[in-house]
Amino acid sequence: MNEGAGAIARLVAQLLKELGEDGFREGLERTPDRVEKALRYLTSGYRMNVNDVLNDALFVEEYDEMVVVKDIDFFSLCEHHLLPFMGKCHVAYLPRHRIVGLSKIPRLVEMYSRRLQVQERLTTQIANTLNEVLDPRGVAVVMEGIHLCMVMRGVEKQNSKAVTSAMLGVFRDRPETRAEFMELIKTSRGLQL
Numbered sequence: 001m002n003e004g005a006g007a008i009a010r011l012v013a014q015l016l017k018e019l020g021e022d023g024f025r026e027g028l029e030r031t032p033d034r035v036e037k038a039l040r041y042l043t044s045g046y047r048m049n050v051n052d053v054l055n056d057a058l059f060v061e062e063y064d065e066m067v068v069v070k071d072i073d074f075f076s077l078c079e080h081h082l083l084p085f086m087g088k089c090h091v092a093y094l095p096r097h098r099i100v101g102l103s104k105i106p107r108l109v110e111m112y113s114r115r116l117q118v119q120e121r122l123t124t125q126i127a128n129t130l131n132e133v134l135d136p137r138g139v140a141v142v143m144e145g146i147h148l149c150m151v152m153r154g155v156e157k158q159n160s161k162a163v164t165s166a167m168l169g170v171f172r173d174r175p176e177t178r179a180e181f182m183e184l185i186k187t188s189r190g191l192q193l
């Protein structure tokens with residue numbers, strides 16, 4: 001650890017000691033600084049907001065077919081163990097009078113993923129934000145995640161994944177709209193690590 005180590009690096013150095021490690025051995029020497037840097041990056045979503053991510057890419061458009069962006073990779077940290085969970089996110093909305101630049105949807109997923117999360121809340125935050133910003137006829141978000149806190153601790157079988165969904169507006173009210181979305185994402189490559 002270097003002289004000007006940050007607050008997180010100092011705590012990680014202490015953590016290594018508590019774990020019974022020799023923080024001065026070569027391999028661990030710079031670990032506190034690396035962990036601080038990694039954690040700041042993995043939680044950088046706290047320093048971003050919806051306006052920064054979306055606002056220059058909202059357009060008025062009379063398009064009324066379903067917009068689907070599927071197989072968005074996400075990486076997050078579970079707030080219970082600070083261990084990663086990761087997987088695929090599928091997003092759809094039915095516009096009313098506004099659309100958003102397609103590349104902004106993965107950016108929104110990223111913004112909320114780079115915070116301490118539970119997958120359930122992550123899913124609803126993405127859906128609720130699109131619902132508020134776009135005022136669409138409906139929004140659907142499905143997330144499939146592998147949680148290292150489950151698989152590494154042997155709580156569940158290695159390949160089990162958690163699936164969460166948030167259905168708003170017509171996706172909640174009309175089974176055929178929801179079914180159309182589920183059919184479109186069924187052909188996804190699925191979760192591969």
Ligand SMILES: [Zn+2]
Pocket residue numbers: 078079080081082083147149150
């Ligand atoms: Zn966990």
